[in-house]
Amino acid sequence: MKIVKENIYLKNMGVKIKALRKAKRLSLEAMGELTGIGMSNLWFIENGRRNTHILTLKSIADVLGVDVKYFI
Numbered sequence: 001m002k003i004v005k006e007n008i009y010l011k012n013m014g015v016k017i018k019a020l021r022k023a024k025r026l027s028l029e030a031m032g033e034l035t036g037i038g039m040s041n042l043w044f045i046e047n048g049r050r051n052t053h054i055l056t057l058k059s060i061a062d063v064l065g066v067d068v069k070y071f072i
Helices: 002-023 028-035 039-046 054-064
Strands: none
Touching: 002 039, 002 054, 028 039, 028 054, 039 054
16 A cells, blocks of 8 residues: 555656646756756656655756745
């Protein structure tokens, strides 16, 4: 059961990241350049398939103009 709950958190976080990125009209490539995160890693994060380090999440939040707490 714990794995299922974690997946829900990752999916919800990814949905928020993707929605903000699209609202800012940023491609995965542009987001990668601004954050220093590879496009494939961003894709996995946005699709709830990869957990991420808090500093990576902070980089994403900074580019998207939100507090990192928004994703939690």
